[in-house]
Amino acid sequence: PESSGKTTMTLSVIAEAQKAGATCAFVDAEHALDPDYAGKLGVNVDDLLVSQPDTGEQALEITDMLVRSNAVDVIIVDSVAALVPKAEIEGEMGDAHVGLQARLMSQALR
Secondary structure (H helix, E strand, C coil), X not given: CCCCCHHHHHHHHHHHHHHCCCCEEEEECCCCCCHHHHHHCCCCHHHCEEEXXXXXXXXXXXXXXXXXXXXXXXEEEECHHHCCCHHHHHCCCCCCCCCHHHHHXXXXXX
C-alpha cells in the first residue's frame, strides 16, 4: 500500500547492511529517492549505487546485471508497482495495456 513505510524500511535495511560492510544498490523505479532522508536514516549515500530506470524492463535488466555481477550484497527495487512496461510508456493515451505489468513480472521472476 502507498505510504506504508516500504521505502523507509528498505533504506533502514541498507543502512544496517552498509554498517556491516555490504555493498548496496537501490533501483529507484519511482524516481523518488530523497538522499537527505536516506542519510538521516543512516544510509551512506555516497557509497550507495543508485539507478533510476526509465522503464520496467530497464529496471529488471539492471537488477539482473547486478545479481549476475556478484558485486552487490543488497539490491532494493523501489517499487514493483512503479515498474511500468515500455509499451505502456510509449503507447497512446487510452490504449489497452491489459496484463503488460503482469507479464513483465512473470518474465522477471523466471
